[in-house]
Amino acid sequence: MNATPYVTESPTHTKPSPDMKLARILFPLPLPEPFDYAIPDGMDARPGSYVRAPLGKIERTGVVWEVVEKKPDDERDLKPVLDVFPTPPMPEAMRKFVSFAARYNVAHPGHVLAMVLRARGGLRPSPTSTIYVPTGHRSNRMTDARIKVLDAARDAGPTSAAELARQAGVSPGVVKGLVDIGALEAREVDTDLPYPQPTNFGVGDHLTGEQAEAGKALRAAVAKGGFQPFLLDGITGSGKTEVYFEAIAEALSKADDAQILVLLPEIALTQAVLSRFEARFGAPPAPWHSGLSDAERRRTWRETAHGRARIVIGARSALFLPFRNLKLIIIDEEHDTSFKQEDGVTYHARDMGVMRAKLEDAAIILASATPALETMVNAEQGRYQRLKLSARPGAAKLPDVELVDLRTNPPEKGNWLSPLLSRALVETLEAGEQSLLFLNRRGYAPLVICKACGERLKSPATESWLTEHRYTNRLVCHLTGWSIPKPEKCPMCGAKDSLMGVGPGVERVAEEVRTLLPQARIEIFSSDTARSGEETRGIVDRMAAGEIDVLIGTQIVAKGHNFPKLTLVGVVDADSGMKGGDLRAGERTYQLLSQVAGRAGRAEHPGRALIQTYGPENPAMIALAAGDRDGFLQIERDVRAELMLPPFGRMAALIMSAPSPELIQEAGKIAGQAAPNGEGVTVYGPAPAPISILRGRHRIRFLITSPRDVDLSAYMSAWLSAMKLPSQVRVSADIDPYSFL
Numbered sequence: 021m022n023a024t025p026y027v028t029e030s031p032t033h034t035k036p037s038p039d040m041k042l043a044r045i046l047f048p049l050p051l052p053e054p055f056d057y058a059i060p061d062g063m064d065a066r067p068g069s070y071v072r073a074p075l076g077k078i079e080r081t082g083v084v085w086e087v088v089e090k091k092p093d094d095e096r097d098l099k100p101v102l103d104v105f106p107t108p109p110m111p112e113a114m115r116k117f118v119s120f121a122a123r124y125n126v127a128h129p130g131h132v133l134a135m136v137l138r139a140r141g142g143l144r145p146s147p148t149s150t151i152y153v154p155t156g157h158r159s160n161r162m163t164d165a166r167i168k169v170l171d172a173a174r175d176a177g178p179t180s181a182a183e184l185a186r187q188a189g190v191s192p193g194v195v196k197g198l199v200d201i202g203a204l205e206a207r208e209v210d211t212d213l214p215y216p217q218p219t220n221f222g223v224g225d226h227l228t229g230e231q232a233e234a235g236k237a238l239r240a241a242v243a244k245g246g247f248q249p250f251l252l253d254g255i256t257g258s259g260k261t262e263v264y265f266e267a268i269a270e271a272l273s274k275a276d277d278a279q280i281l282v283l284l285p286e287i288a289l290t291q292a293v294l295s296r297f298e299a300r301f302g303a304p305p306a307p308w309h310s311g312l313s314d315a316e317r318r319r320t321w322r323e324t325a326h327g328r329a330r331i332v333i334g335a336r337s338a339l340f341l342p343f344r345n346l347k348l349i350i351i352d353e354e355h356d357t358s359f360k361q362e363d364g365v366t367y368h369a370r371d372m373g374v375m376r377a378k379l380e381d382a383a384i385i386l387a388s389a390t391p392a393l394e395t396m397v398n399a400e401q402g403r404y405q406r407l408k409l410s411a412r413p414g415a416a417k418l419p420d421v422e423l424v425d426l427r428t429n430p431p432e433k434g435n436w437l438s439p440l441l442s443r444a445l446v447e448t449l450e451a452g453e454q455s456l457l458f459l460n461r462r463g464y465a466p467l468v469i470c471k472a473c474g475e476r477l478k479s480p481a482t483e484s485w486l487t488e489h490r491y492t493n494r495l496v497c498h499l500t501g502w503s504i505p506k507p508e509k510c511p512m513c514g515a516k517d518s519l520m521g522v523g524p525g526v527e528r529v530a531e532e533v534r535t536l537l538p539q540a541r542i543e544i545f546s547s548d549t550a551r552s553g554e555e556t557r558g559i560v561d562r563m564a565a566g567e568i569d570v571l572i573g574t575q576i577v578a579k580g581h582n583f584p585k586l587t588l589v590g591v592v593d594a595d596s597g598m599k600g601g602d603l604r605a606g607e608r609t610y611q612l613l614s615q616v617a618g619r620a621g622r623a624e625h626p627g628r629a630l631i632q633t634y635g636p637e638n639p640a641m642i643a644l645a646a647g648d649r650d651g652f653l654q655i656e657r658d659v660r661a662e663l664m665l666p667p668f669g670r671m672a673a674l675i676m677s678a679p680s681p682e683l684i685q686e687a688g689k690i691a692g693q694a695a696p697n698g699e700g701v702t703v704y705g706p707a708p709a710p711i712s713i714l715r716g717r718h719r720i721r722f723l724i725t726s727p728r729d730v731d732l733s734a735y736m737s738a739w740l741s742a743m744k745l746p747s748q749v750r751v752s753a754d755i756d757p758y759s760f761l
């Protein structure tokens with residue numbers, strides 16, 4: 021990096037005056053520190069102000085990190101701040117949070133700031149547009165076309181000239197003519213409207229006894245104020261959402277400008293969830309997720325920064341929105357691994373969320389039916405206060421969970437559903453109820469081999485196996501999205517029609533169900549069929565309305581959905597998540613499967629879950645069948661404590677990649693030699709990363725462990741700065757890695 025931390029060339033128009041103030045500006049770039057600029061006389065640039073300033077030859081947006089007096093002996097001729105955006109300055113707590121997140125996750129503060137400045141349009145006032153409103157004045161110069169436009173203006177309400185003309189079926193010139201004669205008035209209005217303000221802060225009117233009790237405890241904590249972390253530990257369908265609504269209502273009622281952030285896994289952010297907020301608080305929350313348009317994104321950003329968006333509900337990156345007065349954070353499905361960001365700055369939104377709440381002096385609620393081991397340990401050790409919900413309201417019961425041992429109950433040859441599960445599907449359809457089959461594999465078959473030569477088809481960029489997709493008739497690499505039409509001949513031996521899909525994906529299971537239940541309405545729910553928010557909503561709405569008999573889905577089905585007529589859940593392959601060297605594989609499988617099973621029996625009809633496995637003696641399976649979550653966590657906990665793995669010890673990964681095997685080998689050697697000595701720190705590796713080639717780059721990995729009291733972030737940061745690597749080598753640190761790819 022050749023940027024220097026101080027800008028020395030100067031334009032002619034700033035004269036340093038003796039009492040001049042300097043703005044230290046942080047830019048959203050991977051730079052290690054803020055740069056100094058002169059604040060021109062009369063400019064209101066304060067700590068936290070969003071500003072523009074020249075950097076090199078470009079004008080850039082940044083944030084004033086600090087304002088300091090220029091020292092008398094400071095001879096530097098500084099460039100000036102150019103202008104200040106009309107956005108409230110970023111509060112100090114937020115600036116501290118950016119710095120903390122950077123330090124903890126071993127990233128540059130500017131890199132974290134880039135995540136904050138995701139919607140630049142939000143820094144400016146809303147764009148405006150012209151709308152036309154009838155004045156009531158009619159002249160005698162009315163033509164048919166003019167009357168049609170006035171009728172349209174009356175029916176459609178205030179709208180644009182183009183829209184009025186379209187509705188009236190006339191040219192826009194007619195609208196103009198009506199303005200000239202005074203029958204329509206043109207008004208400039210903001211295109212991005214503020215969010216309506218929430219109301220209804222009273223206690224929920226139908227809470228059960230235990231819900232009311234938990235709600236009361238949360239209200240008391242929020243009313244008291246200050247940093248207070250809670251674990252809301254309630255079985256699936258026990259009303260956790262209803263309970264944290266109480267905390268939201270209390271926070272909103274306490275201060276006119278109090279703001280609330282609700283984080284959910286992205287795929288749980290459905291219309292159904294937004295509608296529940298709207299039903300409770302009389303106004304829709306401000307959304308934040310990857311599916312927003314630019315206009316929606318800048319609107320949420322601006323309204324959050326100005327403190328006018330009171331409830332923001334979003335995916336993990338919403339944690340980096342610039343709230344003015346954040347009083348409460350809720351992390352729903354807190355165990356969900358999608359809260360861990362793996363690209364760019366790696367961070368865990370739950371762990372960062374707790375830190376943000378601490379810096380903001382706010383309350384935080386982690387909600388889950390299957391809390392992460394880390395969270396359970398925090399609760400046991402008294403760092404989080406635990407609130408329990410142990411029952412579903414009304415007649416709804418947790419489903420009966422039954423293990424199907426595939427060794428004694430095998431599916432017929434070429435099938436994937438055991439006779440037990442097949443029979444259950446038939447019975448459920450006959451009873452007029454719904455079934456859900458869960459298989460965490462997209463496509464038709466996860467592996468394609470050649471019957472003639474035995475070749476397994478691999479992705480050229482990653483060396484991972486290609487998945488067969490029948491609907492599109494393509495072979496797809498699920499790591500990169502790379503795909504080819506399914507070849508007619510084997511690329512190795514040239515044999516014709518010899519390629520064969522091995523193993524099941526959701527498409528293949530759907531095919532089997534279609535044969536079993538020809539009259540059933542069957543749909544697949546995966547990232548291939550739910551490519552947009554709209555498609556996702558469509559499937560969820562059809563399922564909720566009872567228009568689907570059998571839904572076959574990947575993990576996308578597991579989160580947060582309420583399907584009242586769903587009574588049977590079948591897990592096709594419970595063992596698939598247990599493979600691989602991931603330290604959380606057992607925990608993850610338990611969480612995912614109990615989440616999936618928990619979709620059944622959420623209304624008056626009792627539900628059941630059938631779990632197909634070749635390993636019914638695995639502790640995760642035994643615990644699932646017995647509903648013994650805490651017993652399972654105890655075993656996991658003992659293993660991790662014994663091995664000093666998180667949360668009993670710390671862990672980090674160092675991932676390196678280079679374009680050739682020779683270069684990565686050399687880089688590994690350099691990195692290994694540069695590893696500092698740290699008390700209690702153990703460095704394992706370098707070893708080839710489990711995905712050893714990705715997009716043409718060869719990858720290696722170090723794993724680092726330490727006792728809990730070691731600052732592993734500082735260690736990693738020291739290590740990174742000690743390595744002198746060839747420029748083609750990329751290196752990044754991952755604190756508390758979740759994915760071991």
Ligand SMILES: Nc1ncnc2c1ncn2[C@@H]1O[C@H](COP(=O)(O)OP(=O)(O)OP(=O)(O)O)[C@@H](O)[C@H]1O
Binds near residue numbers: 256263579
């Ligand atoms: N006291 C109550 N009376 C009637 N219905 C309730 C009550 N509490 C919750 N419900 C309903 O029960 C269903 C489940 O509630 P909710 O979604 O809040 O549970 P949850 O614990 O967040 O579920 P999960 O996390 O498993 O999706 C919802 O449809 C909700 O409206």
Ligand SMILES: [Zn+2]
Binds near residue numbers: 471515
């Ligand atoms: Zn072949």
